[in-house]
Each structure stands twice: as structure tokens, then as C-alpha cells.
Amino acid sequence: MDIKKIEKKWQERWEKAGLNRFDPADKEREKLYVLEMFSYPSGAKLHIGHWYNYGPTDSYARFKRMQGYNVFQPMGFDAFGLPAENYAIKTGVHPKDSTLRNIETMEGQLRAMGAMFDWSAEVKTCNEDYYKWTQWMFLQLYKKGLAYRKEAPVNWCPACNTVLANEQVVDGKCERCDTPVVRKNLTQWFFKITDYAEELLSGLDGLDWPEKTKSMQRNWIGKSTGCEIEFECDNGEKFKVYTTRCDTVYGVSYVVLAPEHPLARSLTTPEQREAVEAYIDYAARANEIERLSSTREKTGVFTGSYCTNPVTGKRVPIYLADYVLYSYGTGAVMAVPAHDERDFAFATKYGLPIVKVIENRDGETTLPFTEDGLVACNSQFDGLAGEEARDKIAAYIASLGKGGKKVNYRLRDWLVSRQRYWGAPIPVIHCEKCGAVPVPENELPVRLPYDVEFRPDGKSPLAKCEKFMNTACPQCGGPARRDPDTLDTFVCSSWYYLRYTDAKNDRAPFDREKADRLLPVDVYVGGAEHSCMHLLYARFFTKALRDMGYLDFDEPFKRLVHQGVILGPDGNRMSKSHGNVVSPDEYVNEYGADAFRLYLMFGFSYTEGGPWSDDGIKAIARFMDRVEKIVIRSIAYSGNAPYGHEERALNYARNYAIQRVTRDMEAFSFNTAIARIMEFTNALYKYDGLTGEKDATLFKACVRDLILILAPCAPHFCEELFERIGGKGSVFDESYPREDADALRLDETEYAVQVNSRIVCKAMLSSDASNEEIEQAALALPEVAEKLAGKTVKKCIVVKGRLINLIIG
RNA sequence: GCCGCUGUGGUGGAAUUGGCAGACGCAAGGGAUUUAAAAUCCCUCGGGAUAAAACCCGUGUCGGUUCGAGCCCGACCAGCGGCACCA
Numbered sequence: 001m002d003i004k005k006i007e008k009k010w011q012e013r014w015e016k017a018g019l020n021r022f023d024p025a026d027k028e029r030e031k032l033y034v035l036e037m038f039s040y041p042s043g044a045k046l047h048i049g050h051w052y053n054y055g056p057t058d059s060y061a062r063f064k065r066m067q068g069y070n071v072f073q074p075m076g077f078d079a080f081g082l083p084a085e086n087y088a089i090k091t092g093v094h095p096k097d098s099t100l101r102n103i104e105t106m107e108g109q110l111r112a113m114g115a116m117f118d119w120s121a122e123v124k125t126c127n128e129d130y131y132k133w134t135q136w137m138f139l140q141l142y143k144k145g146l147a148y149r150k151e152a153p154v155n156w157c158p159a160c161n162t163v164l165a166n167e168q169v170v171d172g173k174c175e176r177c178d179t180p181v182v183r184k185n186l187t188q189w190f191f192k193i194t195d196y197a198e199e200l201l202s203g204l205d206g207l208d209w210p211e212k213t214k215s216m217q218r219n220w221i222g223k224s225t226g227c228e229i230e231f232e233c234d235n236g237e238k239f240k241v242y243t244t245r246c247d248t249v250y251g252v253s254y255v256v257l258a259p260e261h262p263l264a265r266s267l268t269t270p271e272q273r274e275a276v277e278a279y280i281d282y283a284a285r286a287n288e289i290e291r292l293s294s295t296r297e298k299t300g301v302f303t304g305s306y307c308t309n310p311v312t313g314k315r316v317p318i319y320l321a322d323y324v325l326y327s328y329g330t331g332a333v334m335a336v337p338a339h340d341e342r343d344f345a346f347a348t349k350y351g352l353p354i355v356k357v358i359e360n361r362d363g364e365t366t367l368p369f370t371e372d373g374l375v376a377c378n379s380q381f382d383g384l385a386g387e388e389a390r391d392k393i394a395a396y397i398a399s400l401g402k403g404g405k406k407v408n409y410r411l412r413d414w415l416v417s418r419q420r421y422w423g424a425p426i427p428v429i430h431c432e433k434c435g436a437v438p439v440p441e442n443e444l445p446v447r448l449p450y451d452v453e454f455r456p457d458g459k460s461p462l463a464k465c466e467k468f469m470n471t472a473c474p475q476c477g478g479p480a481r482r483d484p485d486t487l488d489t490f491v492c493s494s495w496y497y498l499r500y501t502d503a504k505n506d507r508a509p510f511d512r513e514k515a516d517r518l519l520p521v522d523v524y525v526g527g528a529e530h531s532c533m534h535l536l537y538a539r540f541f542t543k544a545l546r547d548m549g550y551l552d553f554d555e556p557f558k559r560l561v562h563q564g565v566i567l568g569p570d571g572n573r574m575s576k577s578h579g580n581v582v583s584p585d586e587y588v589n590e591y592g593a594d595a596f597r598l599y600l601m602f603g604f605s606y607t608e609g610g611p612w613s614d615d616g617i618k619a620i621a622r623f624m625d626r627v628e629k630i631v632i633r634s635i636a637y638s639g640n641a642p643y644g645h646e647e648r649a650l651n652y653a654r655n656y657a658i659q660r661v662t663r664d665m666e667a668f669s670f671n672t673a674i675a676r677i678m679e680f681t682n683a684l685y686k687y688d689g690l691t692g693e694k695d696a697t698l699f700k701a702c703v704r705d706l707i708l709i710l711a712p713c714a715p716h717f718c719e720e721l722f723e724r725i726g727g728k729g730s731v732f733d734e735s736y737p738r739e740d741a742d743a744l745r746l747d748e749t750e751y752a753v754q755v756n757s758r759i760v761c762k763a764m765l766s767s768d769a770s771n772e773e774i775e776q777a778a779l780a781l782p783e784v785a786e787k788l789a790g791k792t793v794k795k796c797i798v799v800k801g802r803l804i805n806l807i808i809g
Numbered sequence: 810g811c812c813g814c815u816g817u818g819g820u821g822g823a824a825u826u827g828g829c830a831g832a833c834g835c836a837a838g839g840g841a842u843u844u845a846a847a848a849u850c851c852c853u854c855g856g857g858a859u860a861a862a863a864c865c866c867g868u869g870u871c872g873g874u875u876c877g878a879g880c881c882c883g884a885c886c887a888g889c890g891g892c893a894c895c896a
Contacts, residue, residue: 212813216891219812224895243896256896296894321894328895335896341810342894410895531891602834603821616821616835622849623834660825672823675833682833752829757877759829797876799828807876 001628001720003592010716011114019730020116022072024514029070033518034061035497035557037526037534038076038123039110041102042083046109048566048574048600048612049527051584055597056563056606056670057525058115062712063665065116066736072518074500075110075117077103079126081489085422089455095422096450099126114593114715116732121503125492130499131424132445133509134492137541138416138427139438144548146192149436152415156184162456163419182285188417189426189485193540197221197409199554200539208559210607213531220532222410227394228403229334231255231307233318239263239307242329242408246397247389248336250377251357252309253347254317255334256300258326259283267318269304276301276320283322298323298346309334310402311393321346329408337368344368361385414537416488421454421461423486431473431480440474446482460484493534494541497521497556516552528562535560561668564609566600571611582612594714595620601670601713623678624717627710630684631721634703639694646687647695651743653683654702659739661709670713677710700725705737752803753778755787771798778804 014020022031036057039050058073065071084095103124110117123130141147155164159179169181193200201221204214226244233239241255257264259280268276279301300321308315323342324333337347337354344367347354357377359365365373372386381389381396398404417426425446427439439446449468454461462468463484473480495509501518502510535557542556567573568580575581588596599620604610641647657680664673684702687694704725711718711731722731748764751774761783765774775796778784788808795807 212890215813219892222892222895226896241896245896298894323894323896325895333896340896342896345894408895410892528890605822608815608822610821613821613835619834663825671821672833675823678833750829754829754877762829795876797828802825803828803877805828805876 001717003594003716006720007112007114007593007716010719011111013719014116014730017730019732020073021118021120022518023070026070029068031518032061032064032069032071033521033523034064034071034073035500035521035524036073036075037524037530038078038493038496039106040078040081040083041099041106042081042087044102044105046106046113046584048582048584050110051113051596052566052600052604052609053526053563054110054113054115056601056668057523057561058113058117059597059601059670059712059715060523060525060665060668062116062715062732063736065732066708066712066734068735071116072121072500073115073117074121074123074503075115075119076121076123076496076500077106077125078489078493078496079103079124080131080423080486080492082420082422085420085454088422094450095454096126099422112588112593113597116715121500123496123499123503125424125489125496126422128445128447129506131448131492133499134424134487134495135427135439135444135446136441136509137491137495138487139441139444140548140550141191141544142428142438144544146195146544147189147416148192149187149189151185151187152190153183154186154188154415155181157181186417188415189428189483190413190415191491191540193414193537194409194411196540196543197223197411198407199543200411200536203539203543203555207555207557209557210528210560210562213528213535213560213562216531217536220411220536224408224410226329226406226408227390227397228330228406229397230310230402231334232310233263233267233305233307234315235267235305237263237267239332240330240403241332241334242406243334245336245339245390246393247372247375247381247384247386248339248357249309249311249334249393249397250375250379251336251338251355252312252314252316252334253337253353253355254319255307255332256319256321256324256346257303258324258331259320259322260326261320261331264303264320267303267305272302272304276303279320283320298342298349300346300350302350310400311397317352319346319350327412328410339368339370341368341370414488414490414540416491417485418488419460419484420486421448421452423489424448424492425462425468426483426485426487428483429471429473429480430483431476431478433478434473434475434480436483437473437475437480443474448486462486490533490537494537495545497524497538498545498551512550512552515550519551520553520555521557523559523561524557525561525563527565562607564604564607566604566609567611569612574612587614587617591617591621592716594717595624598624598674598714602674604671606668606670623681624714626685627681627706628717628721630681630688631703631707631725633688634700635725637694637696637699639696639699641693641695643695643698646690647698648743650683650687650702651698651740652746653680654705655739655743656680658705658709658737659744662736662739665712674713677706677713680706680709707731708734708737749801751778751801753781753784754803754805755784756807756809757805760784760787767801771796774798774804775806778806 036054061071061073079099084099087098088095125131138147155169157164157174157179159177164174164181173180201218201223204217224244226242227246228240228242229249230238230240264280298321300319303318303320305318306315307318335343337343337352338356339358354367356365356367357375358369358373359376360369360373374383374385375381375389381393384392394405425448427444427446429437429439431437449465452461452465469481469484471480471482498510498515501514505511538556542551543554545551546554568578570580572578572580584596599617602620603616657676660676661673707718707721708731719731746767749767751763751765752759753761753763761781763781765777791808793806793808797805
């Protein structure tokens with residue numbers, strides 16, 4: 001078979017017949033939205049990871065199409081982002097030019113793969129017709145109060161004199177120059193994802209996602225139930241602390257505010273002023289490496305002020321320490337050194353009292369004792385423990401009007417500003433009179449200018465482009481400046497699955513009816529590295545758009561599958577620096593797209609991945625060769641043998657294969673699906689090799705089914721074979737074979753016969769025998785009789801169709 | 810430190826979810842065909858023991874539950890991934 005020729009032939013036919021497209025007019029077939037995470041065009045070519053993601057998933061989509069679904073499988077490009085910009089900085093090639101060029105090659109390669117992508121729905125996030133709507137999304141969130149601006153610390157590289165994205169910070173250092181990154185306060189745009197923390201958490205329960213991914217998201221959201229407690233300072237100022245251990249409130253020996261806490265300075269006494277200022281300065285300068293270290297010694301400073309524990313009435317000193325995070329809870333904690341390791345370390349260092357108020361129920365109480373125990377502090381709560389103690393004490397605090405139960409989340413609001421060029425400009429205008437004014441929707445898109453100096457020199461690249469920056473305030477008409485920042489690329493990818501449903505719409509980001517019809521995505525396939533970013537952001541967008549009335553569903557991705565990672569032959573992640581990158585191209589050239597896809601499907605457990613090895617790729621070519629040969633042989637097959645034992649065996653093999661392959665394809669268990677197809681092929685060879693008259697009708701029907709069940713996994717190849725045996729039109733317009741339950745019902749089943757749980761022999765027993773009959777048959781076996789000699793059967797276990805176990809003694 | 814996952818032949822990986830461990834392949838060895846090679850086809854292929862069999866051992870380690878454990882429970886070891894001063 002001339003692979004190159006048939007690939008081209010069928011790809012053209014599919015395109016012409018519109019076979020790859022979702023048919024919106026067809027209301028008969030049930031829709032099925034199969035989505036692969038779109039491509040990131042940072043390199044010019046498809047790598048094995050793309051193939052591994054898209055090839056097998058396309059086979060799944062084709063399989064579902066044959067099962068009668070109206071399948072929608074779009075593809076596009078996540079085209080904004082740092083790599084293109086960094087490449088530009090290095091080489092001088094404009095990000096737009098390199099990106100569009102990369103997209104063009106990748107698109108060609110994706111088409112050559114032979115996947116049934118619906119290219120009529122293609123999106124490229126860097127094009128105006130897309131980012132216009134990304135900006136529109138920003139404006140809707142802004143209107144809804146879900147986008148806001150505040151000053152926040154960002155990663156700053158003092159050597160490059162620029163802000164870095166989180167992804168650019170590797171082990172606390174700048175990825176380009178290895179300089180430790182420091183924090184710097186800048187005014188930034190945020191999305192209020194925390195408003196949805198609870199729903200993002202509870203919504204996970206109903207999703208058909210890998211448990212690992214769900215637990216990562218749960219962890220990331222980090223719900224914690226605790227208690228807020230208000231402390232009043234000597235000067236009358238009040239602040240709240242947050243604790244999950246309000247049962248230890250009787251043991252508070254000091255309180256700590258984060259150095260950034262707004263009361264930090266006002267609570268400082270004149271004598272402490274100098275030390276406090278020095279400490280605040282020190283904390284602000286602490287670099288990422290230091291901050292990341294949990295073994296770092298605790299530091300802090302006394303403010304000079306005191307406040308009162310509302311439960312005990314005791315006065316305790318107020319400290320500042322950077323082991324308290326301003327961004328979590330209230331930015332202030334009560335310190336109970338006896339029952340918290342951090343407080344214990346701090347109190348020990350600064351000579352603060354350590355007061356034990358919880359006793360270990362089962363043994364000695366060695367401090368710090370951080371587990372649940374009995375309250376023991378001469379209070380009305382003595383003797384209570386754990387949750388009960390916390391409930392009662394929280395209720396008591398609430399009754400004092402000093403706080404009460406409170407839920408907190410670890411999740412932070414999403415910082416979306418980037419001081420970068422290659423992204424969607426933030427559609428906001430800053431006016432001296434009116435402040436931050438959103439760009440009116442009818443003025444979108446805010447175009448990203450082409451001629452911009454994007455080499456880093458400490459300023460946002462767009463800020464240096466006067467033509468871009470200078471504009472008029474939409475509110476007062478006076479001179480104003482545009483926001484010089486661009487949106488995080490994750491904003492672009494948070495709604496692309498919606499745009500696919502209506503990619504050409506120039507009046508709206510998507511049509512509600514179309515979106516509601518196609519969504520949610522039925523199966524979403526992509527790498528696990530996006531567990532806490534993209535997948536969480538996309539869920540947030542869906543929920544926010546729902547609440548704004550643009551959608552009618554709660555979750556974007558019903559089922560999620562992560563393909564594994566194909567590593568280099570040395571077991572390391574493929575990378576240029578490791579020198580272990582394997583290119584798919586040479587294999588695709590030599591063996592063809594189908595063989596390469598088949599090999600990826602057969603050689604790995606899909607969700608596991610593993611080190612690349614081409615050991616078996618020849619075997620796949622051999623397998624395809626065997627299939628082709630038997631198909632050709634079947635064409636001239638003749639014979640009219642009566643339906644006998646061999647025919648039944650062949651028909652069994654056929655139906656067994658259909659049954660198992662159907663199940664395995666559904667489960668993304670591609671390696672076993674192909675193993676079953678190989679077995680069926682072997683059965684055909686076996687039948688063919690028999691002497692005597694053959695049943696040509698059966699044989700041809702079997703060969704036809706072989707082509708059909710293999711078709712999703714080797715599309716061009718099977719189209720060609722289907723045509724050879726006289727099939728009309730596309731094999732993908734055929735129904736996927738269904739197993740015949742009768743053919744799978746055998747008269748006799750092989751049983752493993754055990755005596756005292758050890759296998760004695762095997763026996764063919766009637767399939768519809770009762771347990772008693774099976775037992776009798778087993779007892780009649782000579783091997784069993786031998787073991788039984790003189791002993792009695794105490795128990796008999798029968799597993800229908802599998803084994804019988806006689807317990808004797 | 811916390812959370813999660815994984816551990817099966819020389820090798821990639823299976824195992825109907827508690828029921829014959831090692832499907833399907835690869836590699837290896839032997840044979841057929843061939844002047845020869847490639848290709849193709851057939852046989853063997855977890856370990857031990859044996860002339861061969863019966864038999865014994867075997868799913869990271871050690872225990873447990875069960876008629877029966879790769880699968881469930883407990884403790885540990887190793888590797889991978891995520892989070893990490895979240896009060």
C-alpha cells in the first residue's frame with residue numbers, strides 16, 4: 001500500500017465530504033463534544049506530545065462517530081504568550097511573525113495527521129477577531145464586579161529590571177539570568193475567582209475527572225473552617241485574627257500581624273518605631289528563595305503595643321512577623337506556642353510565655369502538642385475535646401460579639417496583568433479625572449500595535465508606544481492613557497471551548513443557543529500540568545458567564561482524561577538541553593501517520609505514558625501488513641462449509657473482539673483495544689489456515705468487522721481496505737459493529753478446579769449447569785477423586801464460569 | 810512536613826475489579842524456507858527442580874483478613890507528581 005498516496009487521497013475526500021465537521025442541521029444524532037487542549041505554537045513543529053494527545057483522542061472521536069454520535073472535535077491555537085516573546089527578544093523576529101508562521105506549519109502537520117478536526121471552527125487567540133472577545137470578557141467581569149485593581153506584590157527580577165510571570169520564576173530565581181527574584185508592589189488587575197471558591201470546590205464532586213486532579217484542585221482551593229476572634233488594643237483599635245484552633249484560645253501568649261498589615265505602623269510605639277520600620281523593610285525585601293524555605297528561622301519584632309484576649313481578658317503583646325501572611329485569613333494570628341509549632345519556635349526564640357491549655361488524652365503532653373486533646377485551663381470548657389470544644393468556644397465568642405465561625409480559602413484572586421507585549425491588551429483607559437475607565441464595547445478590540453520595542457528595559461513594552469498609549473477618556477473626552485499591560489494568556493484559554501461553537505461570530509463571542517447545545521464538553525483530553533491553572537480558570541469563567549446570563553450550564557468539562565507524558569529514551573522529560581528529543585516526523589515518513597498513531601496507542605498505557613522506544617514500531621507495521629493480507633485474501637474467498645465448530649470459534653473471536661474493543665475504546669484503554677484486534681486477526685489467520693471447506697460468507701463478514709473496529713485507530717488504512725472489499729463511501733459512515741450476545745454464549749466453559757484453593761485440573765463444564773451439577777461434575781473428575789480419598793467435602797465454592805473450589809478435610 | 814499516585818518477567822504492558830498472574834506485543838533462543846541475506850512461517854520463553862512430569866517458589870518488603878489476595882487492611886521501603894510558615 002502506498003501510504004503517502006492513500007493518506008492524501010482520504011484526507012482530501014474527507015475534507016470534500018465534510019466528514020470532519022459537526023453537522024448543526026442534524027438534530028437526530030446525539031451531539032458529542034470531544035476536545036483536546038489546543039496547541040501552543042511555541043515551536044515550529046508537532047512533537048510527540050501533540051501526537052500522543054491528538055492521535056488516540058481522535059480515534060476515540062471517530063469511534064464515537066461510528067457509534068452514531070454527531071461529533072464536534074475542533075482545534076485551534078493558544079497563540080499569545082511568553083515563549084514567542086522571549087524568542088523575539090533573542091532573535092529579533094517579531095512574535096506575530098514567528099507565531100503565525102509556526103501556526104501555519106503546525107496546522108499543515110495537524111491536517112496531515114488525519115484527525116477529524118473541524119477546521120471550520122478553528123480559533124487563534126492572537127487574532128483580533130478572537131482577542132476582541134477576550135477583552136469583552138474582561139469588561140463583563142469588570143461590570144459584574146469580578147475584575148478589580150489593587151496593589152499587590154509581583155515577582156521582580158532586579159537584574160533584568162522587569163516583572164516576571166510565575167512560570168518564569170524557577171526555584172525562586174529568574175529563568176533567564178538566575179538572579180533571585182524579589183517581591184515588588186505594583187497595581188495590578190485581578191479576577192475575583194475567590195467569589196466562586198465554594199462552588200469550584202463542591203462542583204468537583206459531580207465531575208467525571210481523575211481523582212488525582214480533583215484532589216489537586218481541592219487542595220489548591222484549600223477550604224478551612226475556623227474562627228475569627230476580635231482583639232482590642234490598648235489604644236482602642238480592633239483587629240481580627242483567624243484560627244482553626246479556637247479551642248486553644250486560652251493559651252494565647254501574644255498575637256502576630258503580618259508586616260504588611262494596615263495597623264502595623266499605627267500600633268507601633270515611639271520606642272519601637274525604628275526597629276519596626278527596619279523589620280517592615282527587611283520583610284519587603286526578602287527574596288523568593290528565602291520566602292520559599294519553610295525551615296527558615298522565624299523573625300519578628302515587638303510593636304510595643306498590647307491587646308486583650310476577649311475570652312480571658314488577659315493583655316498580650318502584639319508582634320509583627322513575616323511567618324504570618326497578609327493575604328490569608330485576616331493577616332493576623334493569635335499565637336499559642338504550646339499548641340503550634342511555628343508559635344513555639346517563635347516564642348522560644350523571643351522568650352515569650354508558653355501556656356499549656358490542651359492535654360493529650362492518651363499519654364504525656366509534650367510541647368508543642370498540636371493534635372486534638374482535652375481542654376484543660378480552668379475554664380467552663382474543660383474536658384471538651386476537638387470539634388466539640390471548638391464549636392462551643394466559637395459559639396461563646398460569637399455570644400460575646402467578638403467574632404465566630406468563619407470559613408477561609410487558600411485560593412487567591414487571579415492576577416491577570418502582565419507587563420508583557422504578546423498578549424491581549426487590557427481594555428481600560430486611565431484618566432486623571434475619571435480614574436480607570438473601561439473601553440466601551442463598541443470600540444473593541446483595543447488593537448495590539450505591531451511596531452513596539454519589546455526588548456525588556458524595565459517598562460511594559462506597550463508603555464513605550466506613544467501611539468498606543470495616548471487616547472481620549474471615553475467618559476470626559478479629555479486626554480488619557482491606555483493600560484500598558486496585557487492579559488495573562490490563561491484568560492484567552494479560559495473560554496476558547498465556547499468560541500469554537502461559533503468561531504466566526506462577529507457580533508458576540510458566541511451564540512447562546514449554539515453554546516448551550518454543544519456544551520458542556522463531553523470529553524476533554526490534555527496534560528495533567530493544567531490541573532490547577534487552566535482547568536480551574538475555565539471553570540470559573542463558565543460559572544461567571546452563567547451568572548451573567550450568557551450560559552445555561554455549571555461546568556465546562558464533564559469528563560476529563562489526562563494522557564501520560566512520553567519521555568525521552570533516557571527516561572527524562574524530552575528537552576533540547578537533555579538532547580533526548582525524538583521527532584515524530586521520521587517515523588511518520590517511514591511508516592505513515594496511521595502506523596505511528598497505532599504504535600502510540602499500543603505501546604503505552606494512555607494515562608501513564610513512559611520513556612520512548614521504537615522497539616515495537618516495526619511490529620505495528622507487520623500487524624498492518626497482516627491485516628492487509630487477510631483482507632485481500634478474503635476478497636476471492638469461496639466455500640460454503642456448514643456452520644460447525646471452527647466457524648463458531650471464529651464467530652466467537654469476532655464478537656469477543658467487538659465487545660472488548662468497544663469497552664476499551666470507551667475507557668481510553670487503547671493498548672488493550674488493539675491487543676484484542678490483534679487477537680481477532682490471529683483468529684482469522686487460524687481459520688484461514690485450516691484444511692477443508694470454508695464458510696466464505698462468515699469469513700468475509702468477519703474481515704469487514706475487522707476493518708470497522710480498526711478504522712478509528714488507523715483511519716486512512718481502513719478506508720482503503722474498506723474500499724477494496726467493495727465498501728461504498730466512507731468507512732466512518734458505517735455503524736460500529738455490535739456484538740452478538742448469542743455468539744458469545746458457549747455451551748461449555750473451562751473451569752479451574754481447585755481442591756483446598758489449589759488448582760488440581762481444568763474441566764470443560766456445561767455453561768448452564770447449576771452449582772450442584774458443577775460440584776457433582778468436579779467430584780467425578782479423577783484428579784479430584786484422588787485428592788478426596790476418604791475425606792469429606794466441607795465446603796464448595798462455585799464462581800460461575802470461572803472456577804470451583806472444594807474445601808475438604 | 811502535608812496530600813496524592815506508582816511499584817508485576819530481559820522489556821512495553823495485561824489481569825473481567827477478590828477467582829487459572831504474565832493477555833497482546835517487543836527482545837532473545839531454536840527450527841523451516843533461502844545458494845545467502847532480508848521478508849515470512851512454526852516452536853520455546855517468570856524462577857527453581859527434573860530425563861520428562863508431578864512438585865516448590867513468585868506481583869517492592871513484613872504482617873493481617875479470606876476457601877482464595879497483584880487487587881482489601883496495617884506497618885515499612887523505593888520512585889514520581891503536587892502543595893508548602895495557609896495559623
